[in-house]
Amino acid sequence: RDQAQEALMGAYADLTAQGTPTRQASVLTGISRATASRRQQRPGPPTPREMVPANRLSCTERAKVLAVLTSDEFVDATPLQIFAELLDRGIYLCSVSTMYRVLRENTLVKERRRQARHPARTVPELVATAPGQVYTWDITKLPGPIRGVYYDAYVMIDIYSRYLVGVHVHARESGPLAEEMMREVFAIHGIPEVVHADRGTS
Incomplete structure (x- = not known):
C-alpha cells in the first residue's frame, strides 16, 4: 500500500510539474491536495556528512609530526615530554593527543624507551644417563x-635409578655425621x- 501511495504521489508531482492544475492532478491520482501539500513540505532525511575538523593536519603535516616523534633526539621520549620540549623552543606542531593519534596510526604506541635486553637464563639441570653419575642428598x-621429639634422617639417592644408596638416622644435624655417611656410601657404591x-641448611 505504501508503494502504491508513493507511486501516486510521484504521478501527482509529475503532473503538477508539467503545469497540470493541482485540482485536476488530485482528481486524476486520487491524492488530495492537502496530503500532497504536506508531503511536499515535509523535509527529507538529512544526508550524513563527515565532520572534518577545521584544524585537521594534512598528510604532509602528519608526516612531519611522525618524523619528529621518531627522530634520534625524541625516540626515547613520551609525547608529553616532546610537546613540552618543543614548546620551550617556541615550536608547536600539534596537541599531545594528536601525537598519540599519529603514533597509533603507525602502530608505534608502545614503550618508547630503550630497554635492556637480557638473554634468557638457562636453568641449570643435572642429567644422569647411567647409575652412579649423580647423587642427591638431604636431611629430613x-x-x-613421643610428641615433640624428632630425629634427622640423612638420605642419599641415585637420581638415575632412584635407588637409596645411603640412609642414616641421628638425633641431630651435624656436618661430621653427614661426612661419615658420604664416606660410607662412596666406599660401597663409588664416588x-x-x-x-x-x-x-644441610
Whole structure:
C-alpha cells in the first residue's frame, strides 16, 4: 500500500510539474491536495556528512609530526615530554593527543624507551644417563616416639635409578655425621661425578 501511495504521489508531482492544475492532478491520482501539500513540505532525511575538523593536519603535516616523534633526539621520549620540549623552543606542531593519534596510526604506541635486553637464563639441570653419575642428598625430620621429639634422617639417592644408596638416622644435624655417611656410601657404591643438595641448611 505504501508503494502504491508513493507511486501516486510521484504521478501527482509529475503532473503538477508539467503545469497540470493541482485540482485536476488530485482528481486524476486520487491524492488530495492537502496530503500532497504536506508531503511536499515535509523535509527529507538529512544526508550524513563527515565532520572534518577545521584544524585537521594534512598528510604532509602528519608526516612531519611522525618524523619528529621518531627522530634520534625524541625516540626515547613520551609525547608529553616532546610537546613540552618543543614548546620551550617556541615550536608547536600539534596537541599531545594528536601525537598519540599519529603514533597509533603507525602502530608505534608502545614503550618508547630503550630497554635492556637480557638473554634468557638457562636453568641449570643435572642429567644422569647411567647409575652412579649423580647423587642427591638431604636431611629430613622424622617424628619420634613421643610428641615433640624428632630425629634427622640423612638420605642419599641415585637420581638415575632412584635407588637409596645411603640412609642414616641421628638425633641431630651435624656436618661430621653427614661426612661419615658420604664416606660410607662412596666406599660401597663409588664416588659419583656430582653430589647435589638443595639450598637448605644441610
